[in-house]
Amino acid sequence: MDEQNRDNGPKITKSIINAPTNPMVTPLLTDLYQFTMAYAYWKAGKHNERAVFDLFFRRNPFGGEFTVFAGVEECIRYIANFKFTEAEIDFVRDAMPGKCEEGFFDYLRQLDCSEVEVYSIPEGSIVFPRIPLLRVEGPVGVAQLLETTLVNLVNFASLVATNAARHRIVAGKSKMLLEFGLRRAQGPDGGISASKYCYLGGFDATSNVSAGRLFGIPLKGTHSHAFVSSFMSLDEILEKSLRSADGSTLCEDFVNLVQTWLNKIQRTKFYGGFGETNLSELAAFTSYALAFPENFLALVDTYDVLRSGVPNFCAVALALKDLGYKAMGIRLDSGDLAYLSCEARKFFQAIESEFGVTGFGNTTITASNDLNEETLDHLNKQGHEVDAFGIGTYLVTCYAQAALGCVFKLVEINNQPRMKLSEDVSKVSIPCKKRCYRLYGKEGYPLVDLMVGENEPAPKVAERILCRHPFNESKRAYVVPQRVEELLKCYWSGSSDKMREDMLPLKDIRDRCIRQLEQMRPDHMRRLNPTPYKVSVSAKLYDFIHFLWLNEAPVGELQ
The missing domain is CATH 3.20.20 (TIM Barrel)
Structure with missing residues (x-):
């Protein structure tokens, strides 16, 4: 959908960012509870409090130890064009479970993402559990309204890109991989998205003509059995x-x-x-x-x-x-x-x-x-002697796993770190605004991804640093990195004057994915019993996590 077809276009004028590829990606593409929370925030006068949310996942898909991150461009397109039309506001008014004050709808009417900042790992990167893929900073009301859509745009994109990358690894570099999944995909958008992100994950071409037009993916195809059997002589x-x-x-x-x-x-x-x-x-x-x-x-x-x-x-x-x-x-x-x-x-x-x-x-x-x-x-x-594989159903439907399981958690509000606790340690969130780094070893392979508090010094090349498992006290190791790469970069700066990353063409994102797959240690990438990749926190952040955990957890009483 062209942005002029929306009743009220975005106010942000730094540079024009195209509307989302799918015109259904609007502020209404969310869960009802986002609107009920937004109203409750507004009613309590909290809607403009500055919040920080992390979008991440807890476990790599398909029994593997890596994930390909995808969907960033569509997220930024959505954020850049976030604006309610009058028709959408009218619908929300009728859909709310109770009668809401009209002032709330005036609030929605003027809402955009000019006060939001988004930091992201570059699209096409190899990523791991618990590391924030996106960090969204902004007024809690609008940031909360972004949650479901951002998770939706990242979840399937990353899952199918990872599935494609796994097929590429098994097939080998020399084989041509063709995505033939449109007829078996979960609806039109499932087909379009799958074609795009399979290409990102290392496939060479698609049979999907619409995806070829939209994204510049090479097209491949021949005839079907019907063409052969239609001839008699x-x-x-x-x-x-x-x-x-x-x-x-x-x-x-x-x-x-x-x-x-x-x-x-x-x-x-x-x-x-x-x-x-x-x-x-x-x-x-x-x-x-x-x-x-x-x-x-x-x-x-x-x-x-x-x-x-x-x-x-x-x-x-x-x-x-x-x-x-x-x-x-x-x-x-x-x-x-x-x-x-x-x-x-x-x-x-x-x-x-x-x-x-x-x-x-x-x-x-x-x-x-x-x-x-x-x-x-x-x-x-x-x-075998096969040179090219045409793959459809199991690829585009991600038959082996239904979803990646991305989550969107509040980690800070009004500069106060927040933490979600659970009896299931895997669901405990890591609090506060963080900076994330990838540390490389002598052989050029990534050794560990490290999270540190925002105000901590960055790890330095050739300087020993203690890396700790976020929750397991005995899992820790010293690392002397030969190269340090900061992972999160600014992709949407709102009304601030911060520099933001350019959106790369899909072909360049695909090249990044293939390059990063080749940079990983082979035992992390193997199909059977891969070695888990280490995700750690600094010693200072480890201490703070456990301090906050003890402060937030209720103390039981035995009688």
Whole structure:
């Protein structure tokens, strides 16, 4: 939605930031209790008190020990364009569980994020539990209204980007990964978001045309089984001519050229025993090649991969080769992918040897059919010849885990640290405004992420620092960092004059993700039994956490 379509545009004029990609991302995309709390804050005169909230998660997804952080740009777009329309205020008035004073709606009417500051870890970074991904500072009323939307924008984005990165790690750097999940995604926005963040997480292309337009993601796709089975015979091909790739000659009967090559293939020694191919499939391949001679990729499993699909593809590919074109390859969408890919590779290599077609043995083999991380791992162990994987359902739905579990916790109000306690230690929050650092060791790998109080000195290179587990007294270690990186950077400065980070193009964010994955120690990234990455606090912050814990926790009385 263009910002002029909103009744009241944002007051912030530092620079124009586009509206959220999804027009449903408005101030109403939140939970009702955010409005009831906002009214209670306003009624108590607390709505303008300065608060600090941390957005973080407690556990890495998919049984792993890393997460890819995504969704920052959409969060900033939302914050920059945060403004209620009159229609939205009217709806809130009717939706509130009780009658509210009209002054509250006047408050909502003038509300924006000009007094809010947002600090974030850069999008595409590798992140870990408890470290604040976003720190939101501002009047408690508006900051509270941001909570649900920010969590929503980060949660799925980070989950699916992490899922994509895990698939990339298993597949290896050399394989092409294609996201084919739109038809199985949870609704239109699930499909669009998945395409964007799968690309961020290391995928190479998508079949989603809308995502390609919105985000500049490369598009890939061929035909379906319906196209193959829609042909009955070669007689259906009415326009048979095809001009050569350089435009110098015209082949008046490309169909005959394809049939000639099929006959040659069928007379070779390596073809013996395969029998006749399905000629309606041959007609479909030939027709598709006539339509897209520079991008001919055939789905070869409609009838029989080895007895029909692969030989028919080769006949069409060799006919294209005669006219100066290079066929792109085949796609396998069913069956034993390891076995079929190996047999298809042997067939291509035999064609290269028999007819002297240089490079034909390296013809690209793409595999699809409900692939997931585990399937890729099994294929690697079995041995396969697949060059590219088209992955859909298990990738975009994050089938292995429903949600990342991000939370948004108040850690400070009016400069007073606040802390949420729980009998479940994993749910105890770390109080106060914090600065976060990544400490690197001698081999260049990150060793630990460290949180310190806002006013503590930053850790220094080559200077020993005590890093402590936030809650476990015995877990502590000295670290002498060889490099120190501050994690949180200002991405929205409101009306202040603070410099803020630029939003990078999606391709650059993807490059950051891939680069950071390569920088991590391999044992943190492995699929089975990964080594937990250390997240720590300074000794001073550790002491303060436990001091505040004791002060806030009620003291029991035994009788």
